[in-house]
Amino acid sequence: MSNAAVIIELDGTGIKEANWGMVTMARMGGTPSEGTGDSKAGLIACIMTPVDDSMRSELESYGISTIVEVVLPQGLETNPDVSARALLSAVKAHQVSSVYGLSTALGKDLLPRMAALAGSPLVMDCFEADARTGMARTSQYSGKTLASIKMTGERIFFGVKPNSREPEKKPVSAEILRFDASDTAIQGLRVLDVQTGDQGKAVSLAEAEVIIAGGRGMKNAKNFDILVQCAEKLKAAVGASRVAVDSGWVPYAMQVGQTGEKVSPKVYIACGISGSIQHFAGMKMSGMVIALNTDENAAIMANCDYYAVADALEVIPAVTRILENG
Amino acid sequence: MQIYVCVKHVPDSAANIHVIDDIRIDPNLAFLLNPYDEHAVTEAVKIKEQHPEAEVIAVCLGPEDAENTVRSALAMGADRGILVQTDSIFDSIETARILHQTITDDGVPGMIWTGKESIDAEGMQTMFRIGALLDCPVATNVVQVALGDNKAVVDSERVGGVVYTYELDLPCVLGAGRGLNTPKYPTFPDVVKSKKKPVKTVSLDAGASSPDGASMKVVKLEPLIQTRTPKAMTGDPDTIAREIVTILLQEAKVIS
Ligand SMILES: Cc1cc2nc3c(=O)[nH]c(=O)nc-3n(C[C@H](O)[C@H](O)[C@H](O)COP(=O)(O)OP(=O)(O)OC[C@H]3O[C@@H](n4cnc5c(N)ncnc54)[C@H](O)[C@@H]3O)c2cc1C
Ligand SMILES: Nc1ncnc2c1ncn2[C@@H]1O[C@H](COP(=O)(O)O)[C@@H](O)[C@H]1O
Numbered sequence: 252m253s254n255a256a257v258i259i260e261l262d263g264t265g266i267k268e269a270n271w272g273m274v275t276m277a278r279m280g281g282t283p284s285e286g287t288g289d290s291k292a293g294l295i296a297c298i299m300t301p302v303d304d305s306m307r308s309e310l311e312s313y314g315i316s317t318i319v320e321v322v323l324p325q326g327l328e329t330n331p332d333v334s335a336r337a338l339l340s341a342v343k344a345h346q347v348s349s350v351y352g353l354s355t356a357l358g359k360d361l362l363p364r365m366a367a368l369a370g371s372p373l374v375m376d377c378f379e380a381d382a383r384t385g386m387a388r389t390s391q392y393s394g395k396t397l398a399s400i401k402m403t404g405e406r407i408f409f410g411v412k413p414n415s416r417e418p419e420k421k422p423v424s425a426e427i428l429r430f431d432a433s434d435t436a437i438q439g440l441r442v443l444d445v446q447t448g449d450q451g452k453a454v455s456l457a458e459a460e461v462i463i464a465g466g467r468g469m470k471n472a473k474n475f476d477i478l479v480q481c482a483e484k485l486k487a488a489v490g491a492s493r494v495a496v497d498s499g500w501v502p503y504a505m506q507v508g509q510t511g512e513k514v515s516p517k518v519y520i521a522c523g524i525s526g527s528i529q530h531f532a533g534m535k536m537s538g539m540v541i542a543l544n545t546d547e548n549a550a551i552m553a554n555c556d557y558y559a560v561a562d563a564l565e566v567i568p569a570v571t572r573i574l575e576n577g
Numbered sequence: 578m579q580i581y582v583c584v585k586h587v588p589d590s591a592a593n594i595h596v597i598d599d600i601r602i603d604p605n606l607a608f609l610l611n612p613y614d615e616h617a618v619t620e621a622v623k624i625k626e627q628h629p630e631a632e633v634i635a636v637c638l639g640p641e642d643a644e645n646t647v648r649s650a651l652a653m654g655a656d657r658g659i660l661v662q663t664d665s666i667f668d669s670i671e672t673a674r675i676l677h678q679t680i681t682d683d684g685v686p687g688m689i690w691t692g693k694e695s696i697d698a699e700g701m702q703t704m705f706r707i708g709a710l711l712d713c714p715v716a717t718n719v720v721q722v723a724l725g726d727n728k729a730v731v732d733s734e735r736v737g738g739v740v741y742t743y744e745l746d747l748p749c750v751l752g753a754g755r756g757l758n759t760p761k762y763p764t765f766p767d768v769v770k771s772k773k774k775p776v777k778t779v780s781l782d783a784g785a786s787s788p789d790g791a792s793m794k795v796v797k798l799e800p801l802i803q804t805r806t807p808k809a810m811t812g813d814p815d816t817i818a819r820e821i822v823t824i825l826l827q828e829a830k831v832i833s
Contacts, residue, residue, distance in 0.1 A: 329741070332714065356736035359701060360717065367705035367715075372670065372793040375701045390801065392602065393696050395594045397799045404791030410701075439714035439746040443730065448738030455736045461831050485825070485832060503756050504738045509590055509696065510612060510755055512736070518829045520821075529590065539829050540805065541821060554803050557824060559810040559817045569818030574832070 255382050256295040256319075256342050258352040258361070259310070266298075266306055269353055269458045271418030273411040274313045276380055277351040278421065293423070297321050297341050299334060302427055314421035319345060322431045331357075332440045335364035337432030344430060347406065349382035354410035355457045362410045372402035375410035376513065378536065382407065393509045394532035412515045412536070413458040454488040456507065462516045464490035464507055464534070465500075468523015468544065468563055472500035478522065481567050484574040490514065490534075492524045508533035522563035526551025543567070578631045578687035580621045581680045583707070584650045585611040586643035587697040596798045601666070608642060610649045613692025615760040617753035621690050622654030624724060632656050634683065638675050640664055644776060651771035652763035658776040659683060665781075668793040669698070673706030679779065686711070686748045688729065693718045693752040708750040716743050717752030 257277050260267045278294050293316025302310070302318055310318055321341045327333045338361070342350055352362045354376045366373035374380075374387035377400075381387075385402040387409055402408075456462060463478045463485070475489065482489045490507040491500070507514055509532035519537035524530060526542070526549055534540070540555040543563040552558045559566065588594065589607040597603045610618075618635065625631040635650035635658040637643050647658035661679050680686055689711070691704040701717075708715035720740070721732035729749055733741045734756060745751075763771070810820045825832050 331741075356739065360733070360735065360741075363702035363705040363717075364715070366702060367673075367709040370670070370709070370789065370791055372668070372791050373702055374793065376699065386796075389699070391697060391699050391795075391798070392588065392594045393590045393699075395801055396596060396602070397801050398795045399797040401794050401796045402792070403794075404789065439749070440716070441744045442741060443744050444742040446738075446740045446742070448740065457736060461825070461829075502738055504734065504736060517831050518825060532590070535801065535803065539824075541824070542807075543817075553807060554805055555807050556805050557810055557821075558807050559820075561810075561814060561817050565814035566817050566821070569815050570821055573818055573822050 254295055254345055254347045255349045255351065256297055256345065256347040257315075258338060258350065259296050259298040260353050260355060260357055261298070261300055266309055267458065269355065269413040271313050272414060272416040273351055273353055274315065275419045276411060276416045277382070278314045293317055295319055295345055295347060297338055299323055299328070299338075307425060307427065311425045312420050312422050313418065314423050316423050316425050317345075318425050318427045320427060320429045322429060322433050324433045324435055327435075327437065329445055330437065330440065330442050331360040332364060332438060333435050335361055335368060336438070337435045339365050339368055340432055340435070341430040342406070350406065350408045351380060351411055352409070353458075354412050356455060358410055362408055366408040369406055371404050371406045371408055373408035373410065374400050374402065376412050377409055378412045378415035378515065380409035380411055382409075390513070390536065394513065394535055414460060414515050414517055414538070454482070454486060456488045456490055456505070456512045456514050459488035459514070459516050461485050461487035461518045461520070462490045462507070462514055462534075462537070463487050463520045463522065463567070464492065464524060465495055465522045465563070466492035466524030467494040467498075469495060469500065470564070474564060475501055477564065477567050477571075481571040481574070484571055492530050521551055521555070522567060524551060525549045526554060578628060579684045580624060580631055580633045581686050581689045582614065582617050582621045582633060582635050582650060582655060583676055583689065583691040583703070584614045584618065584635045584637050584646055585692070585695045585697075586637060586639040586646040587611045587695055590696055594800070596800055600795055600798050602798070608646065610646045611692050611695050613694055613696075613753055613755065615653070616755060616757045617690035617692050618650045618653045618655055619758045619760045620722060620753060621688075623758065624688075625654070628724070631687070634659065636676060636679055637661070638663060638667065638672055644778070647776050648771055649763070651774045651776070652767045653761065654767075657774055660776060660778045661781055662778050663781045669700045669703045669706055670791055670793065673703050673710060675781065676703070677707050677710040681711070688748060689750045691750065691752050693754045704750045704752040711748060711750065713748045713750060714745040715750045715752070716745060718754035719751045720754045720756035722751065722757075
């Protein structure tokens with residue numbers, strides 16, 4: 252048993268971008284028997300949809316040599332418990348000893364279910380994951396420490412934080428196999444409804460490459476439109492501090508921080524956010540932090556990569572204009 | 578119906594964390610009830626208000642001091658508590674096994690509540706493991722709940738306002754999310770009353786280690802040190818905006 256598998260996440264149009272960094276990570280540390288560098292044994296991708304030619308060639312370009320189409324029971328595709336059982340049967344059938352999935356909204360409902368059913372160890376939100384050693388690195392204590400965790404067991408699970416690794420291509424050719432799990436039964440959990448809300452189509456915070464976040468300095472709900480407009484141009488997600496949420500300007504789902512979402516974008520643009528310890532707990536894993544604040548003594552100004560002592564309400568619309576008109 | 582609430586004793590999120598001997602934190606700091614577990618206790622107590630025959634039992638695996646955390650749950654309205662006392666640190670596989678054993682030894686759970694995440698281990702999985710051991714359905718990040726005939730209908734929030742409505746057979750395990758309710762902090766009389774409520778302390782038989790060797794072990798803990806060197810962007814808003822776009826384009830390469 253030494254195969255590694257990745258669970259591929261889909262969005263409305265196909266395979267999510269966020270998968271490729273995870274696939275690269277799994278490939279580099281995919282198989283216990285290998286030394287450093289790319290593993291020679293192939294990487295399995297489990298995907299819960301029929302794979303067309305363009306999906307196949309994308310998967311091949313990142314080094315996937317076996318594609319397993321997991322056929323779910325009809326009408327139960329949105330049931331995370333059914334998906335978890337189906338995926339678990341698939342990885343067991345393919346002698347998979349390490350499973351990689353994304354630590355996204357879906358992943359957080361899927362991977363712990365799989366690991367719990369399998370009685371296997373799991374580290375969520377890891378930004379390093381090496382199946383050869385069973386080691387994962389993640390944050391603990393509200394983002395104040397980094398923990399290196401060693402997993403042991405016949406099968407181990409990694410929930411990989413999006414954007415943890417730059418995707419690298421490695422073209423191979425892949426075979427497509429079907430795993431029929433259409434007889435997976437409901438076990439006590441039924442999905443009655445899925446409401447996608449306004450945010451359904453927007454970029455999700457957990458996966459975003461760029462996040463523009465607003466705090467008390469945005470002053471009101473209306474001003475968040477400024478961030479939304481800029482975010483559309485940047486394909487960014489919009490986040491918020493707790494003050495902005497508690498003031499009722501934006502929904503709680505947008506909160507970044509210790510009691511909100513923990514994010515890991517390549518770039519985090521903080522607008523009118525002071526940089527409290529609790530806010531940092533949620534965004535300190537960002538690649539680059541850009542701070543716009545009228546107060547040069549705000550904590551965030553001392554703990555970022557770029558800062559401007561400026562009114563975010565003037566700078567952000569200017570960014571949007573430049574992106575529109577060049 | 579017996580409603581069990583798993584409450585964890587965690588360091589105050591505002592406290593500074595010092596790592597000692599590479600794998601543990603210096604325990605000389607303020608500990609409290611895990612914030613998400615406060616939502617869980619609050620909801621269990623709310624359910625009891627509508628179902629007066631229900632009993633709310635707070636269960637904790639932790640050190641001697643964790644009795645304070647159990648007492649906090651009692652002050653918030655839980656009827657009694659169980660502390661499984663240990664000085665060891667367990668991973669979530671063992672924690673779930675111990676909590677499950679403790680609960681099923683004590684009674685017959687109609688529901689088990691947890692928080693959606695502990696703020697120290699940040700594991701996000703204990704509820705699913707308890708559910709697998711009890712062979713019952715699980716939902717996490719629960720932001721709304723209604724009890725029906727042997728069923729619970731819950732809203733589980735995914736992200737960005739995406740909400741899944743699940744129907745779960747009872748018993749079930751539910752992980753409370755922040756959107757669920759506003760915890761009612763205990764008044765002084767609540768605290769006084771809670772001192773008279775029973776807390777059973779169980780000591781743990783040696784190492785409940787997993788039969789097949791499945792485990793997660795923290796082998797190194799390091800403070801997360803920030804190494805950012807801030808660079809100033811100056812000029813009028815337009816100049817700053819241009820500089821930001823250049824940085825996004827050339828340095829961060831997130832736009833093209
Ligand atoms: C247990 C606990 C959990 C918490 N969890 C979270 C969490 O998850 N997330 C979170 O964010 N907070 C959290 N908090 C709250 C946190 O402590 C801070 O209160 C909060 O982060 C502050 O939000 P802010 O930066 O928007 O507001 P403030 O601290 O008030 O900062 C506003 C900033 O905007 C600047 N400003 C004003 N006008 C402008 C302008 N026109 N342009 C540019 N800058 C401007 C000001 O100079 C100031 O620096 C938590 C607190 C506790 C106790
Ligand atoms: N030692 C513990 N004692 C009681 N409850 C716990 C313990 N560890 C975890 N839990 C419960 O499980 C939830 C999720 O924890 P975690 O999987 O660590 O994120 C917490 O919010 C608690 O409700």
